[in-house]
Structures are given as C-alpha cells and as structure tokens.
Amino acid sequence: MKCPNCGVEAPAGAPECAGCGIIFAKFKKKLESLPAPSPVRFKPWVGRWIAAAIVVVWTVAFGLYYRRLVSRMPPRAPAAPAPRR
Numbered sequence: 001m002k003c004p005n006c007g008v009e010a011p012a013g014a015p016e017c018a019g020c021g022i023i024f025a026k027f028k029k030k031l032e033s034l035p036a037p038s039p040v041r042f043k044p045w046v047g048r049w050i051a052a053a054i055v056v057v058w059t060v061a062f063g064l065y066y067r068r069l070v071s072r073m074p075p076r077a078p079a080a081p082a083p084r085r
C-alpha cells in the first residue's frame with residue numbers, strides 16, 4: 001500500500017511508513033476526525049461586492065472613454081485662445 005501522507009510504497013500490513021514515519025492507524029483516525037470539506041458556498045456578500053466592483057469598474061471605464069471622446073471632438077465654438085509662447 002502507498003503511504004497516504006508521503007506516497008512512499010509501504011509493505012502491506014506495516015504499522016508505520018518507512019518514508020515519513022507516520023503510524024497508519026493514527027493517520028487514518030486523524031483523517032476521519034477531520035470535518036468533511038464543505039462545498040464552497042457563495043456567500044451573499046460576495047455577490048454584492050462583485051456587483052459593486054463591476055459598477056465601479058464600469059463607471060471608471062466609461063469616464064475614461066467619455067473623456068477621450070470629448071477630447072477628440074473638435075470644439076464647436078472657438079474656445080479660449082490657446083496660450084501663446
């Protein structure tokens with residue numbers, strides 16, 4: 001059998017691992033005593049944060065896009081004269 005801890009092949013019936021020295025019976029008990037890994041649940045506040053993040057990102061992105069758009073547009077009326085050097 002393979003050691004569940006380090007993967008070293010241990011002779012069948014061996015009480016402990018030759019590789020890492022764990023005692024198989026103890027290791028098995030420890031594994032069983034551990035709580036089963038619960039499935040990852042989506043917490044409600046995560047969704048709210050993601051929504052908020054999306055709104056912020058969109059606002060910033062649109063703001064930048066709008067600024068670029070405005071700066072590209074030719075001024076309709078002659079604006080203040082460009083500063084002369």
Ligand SMILES: [Zn+2]
Pocket residue numbers: 003004005006007008017018019020021022
């Ligand atoms: Zn081992």
